[in-house]
Amino acid sequence: MSQATGEIPAARRRPGEQLEVEIDSLAFGGRGVARSEGLVVFVAGALPGDRVRVEITKAKKRFAEARTVELLRPGAERIADSCSHDGEPCPGAPWQGLPYERQLASKRDQVDEALRRIGGLDGFELEEIEPAVEQWRYRNKLEYSFGERDGEPILGFHARGRWDLVVDVEDCLLASERGNAARNEVREWARLEAVPAYDGRERTGVLRNLVVREGWRTGQIQTRLVTAAARFPKPPVDLHTAIEGDSGGTDGPTGVLGEERLREELRGLRLEMSHGAFFQTNTEMAERLYAVAAEYAGLNGSERLFDLYCGIGTIGLTMAARAGEVWGLEIVPEAIADAERNAELNEIGNAHFMSGSARTGVRPLIEKAGKPDVVVIDPPRAGLSQKIVRRVLECEAKKIVYVSCNPTTLAPNAAQMVDAGYTLKRVKPVDMFPQTPHIECVALLER
Numbered sequence: 001m002s003q004a005t006g007e008i009p010a011a012r013r014r015p016g017e018q019l020e021v022e023i024d025s026l027a028f029g030g031r032g033v034a035r036s037e038g039l040v041v042f043v044a045g046a047l048p049g050d051r052v053r054v055e056i057t058k059a060k061k062r063f064a065e066a067r068t069v070e071l072l073r074p075g076a077e078r079i080a081d082s083c084s085h086d087g088e089p090c091p092g093a094p095w096q097g098l099p100y101e102r103q104l105a106s107k108r109d110q111v112d113e114a115l116r117r118i119g120g121l122d123g124f125e126l127e128e129i130e131p132a133v134e135q136w137r138y139r140n141k142l143e144y145s146f147g148e149r150d151g152e153p154i155l156g157f158h159a160r161g162r163w164d165l166v167v168d169v170e171d172c173l174l175a176s177e178r179g180n181a182a183r184n185e186v187r188e189w190a191r192l193e194a195v196p197a198y199d200g201r202e203r204t205g206v207l208r209n210l211v212v213r214e215g216w217r218t219g220q221i222q223t224r225l226v227t228a229a230a231r232f233p234k235p236p237v238d239l240h241t242a243i244e245g246d247s248g249g250t251d252g253p254t255g256v257l258g259e260e261r262l263r264e265e266l267r268g269l270r271l272e273m274s275h276g277a278f279f280q281t282n283t284e285m286a287e288r289l290y291a292v293a294a295e296y297a298g299l300n301g302s303e304r305l306f307d308l309y310c311g312i313g314t315i316g317l318t319m320a321a322r323a324g325e326v327w328g329l330e331i332v333p334e335a336i337a338d339a340e341r342n343a344e345l346n347e348i349g350n351a352h353f354m355s356g357s358a359r360t361g362v363r364p365l366i367e368k369a370g371k372p373d374v375v376v377i378d379p380p381r382a383g384l385s386q387k388i389v390r391r392v393l394e395c396e397a398k399k400i401v402y403v404s405c406n407p408t409t410l411a412p413n414a415a416q417m418v419d420a421g422y423t424l425k426r427v428k429p430v431d432m433f434p435q436t437p438h439i440e441c442v443a444l445l446e447r
């Protein structure tokens with residue numbers, strides 16, 4: 001017994017060791033949390049109420065990480081998996097065993113907890129989570145890996161936690177029927193033409209990955225095949241074939257076989273995007289997300305709006321009609337070229353775009369455009385560095401609308417803004433990714 005606390009000291013576990021545990025809650029990132037002899041265990045592939053046999057993958061003094069080896073007794077709330085491949089639960093849908101209402105409640109709770117516990121914030125209005133329009137078949141982009149089974153190419157996902165094992169996919173319920181058909185067509189081509197999958201260990205073979213992207217509203221399908229440098233038969237049309245080889249040879253088909261840009265429609269705008277540009281993977285819910293951001297921005301037609309991390313310009317362009325002027329900043333030059341083209345395509349004359357990083361680009365943007373009234377920020381999961389928050393604060397905007405795909409990085413960023421004189425007013429989670437632990441939310445800060 002530990003004299004100070006009376007607790008049993010945590011037994012130090014070792015990677016590879018197996019134990020039986022019962023999951024009592026969900027952690028950020030979606031893993032199940034169990035407690036075993038003073039040790040907190042984060043378990044991949046398990047949900048609250050489950051009794052599972054797990055294998056430790058990482059062991060520290062007070063906590064361990066583990067993966068589920070066997071589901072001994074499912075939790076009372078668990079529902080049967082809807083999406084599985086080759087007998088494996090779909091790695092893209094780790095929360096499918098949780099009833100959808102529970103998924104929504106967990107996500108809202110996690111936003112609240114992150115803001116309060118990590119950010120030390122309170123006094124804000126946490127709105128109801130916006131549920132997804134579709135709980136399945138909502139992704140407009142999926143990436144698949146090639147593998148081999150019995151000497152034949154297969155095309156699917158890496159099994160959970162296994163970089164060396166691919167499970168074949170016939171119908172993934174995260175993708176549309178059209179998207180599934182496109183993937184299967186490419187696999188058929190690989191089989192018929194006997195084009196081998198790339199083997200990373202042996203450095204042999206050809207086919208690495210396939211990205212299927214879909215214009216939800218236009219019906220356009222675009223597939224990008226990533227291969228090792230090699231010569232191989234011409235794939236089905238509409239493929240954008242990228243050759244990523246170790247030897248640097250480019251004697252296979254390269255460049256664009258199909259259409260180079262993907263067309264999509266969103267909140268009444270026609271959009272085009274290049275391969276290298278970011279676009280929200282759930283078109284329906286991106287519309288809802290941007291509607292919340294627009295409501296929080298509360299524009300009256302005269303404001304100068306900065307759209308930082310603007311991608312292909314979607315947020316700023318959808319707000320341009322209600323703003324005086326829009327200025328977008330984005331690090332990927334290809335996306336900026338798309339944003340400019342999208343402004344033209346929709347005859348939006350008051351939107352301007354600059355390529356550059358948020359760290360070094362905000363000051364030049366202020367010099368060029370003047371200080372904004374409203375700043376929208378939509379960074380990647382890592383959120384903003386303290387320095388970038390300082391650059392945002394230098395904008396001295398009346399409102400900051402923060403679109404976040406990670407409440408654990410929103411929380412410290414918002415706390416830094418609050419320390420500098422802003423008030424966190426409202427936060428609304430929006431479920432962009434049903435069946436997964438990913439959380440999106442919009443926060444409004446005002447000064």
Ligand SMILES: C[S@@+](CC[C@H](N)C(=O)[O-])C[C@H]1O[C@@H](n2cnc3c(N)ncnc32)[C@H](O)[C@@H]1O
Binds near residue numbers: 278308329331357
């Ligand atoms: C979550 S996406 C949002 C894009 C866009 N707002 C949308 O809704 O489609 C984040 C964007 O930030 C860009 N980005 C990443 N790091 C950046 C940086 N340091 N400075 C500026 N933009 C960056 C990425 O290229 C990506 O387009």
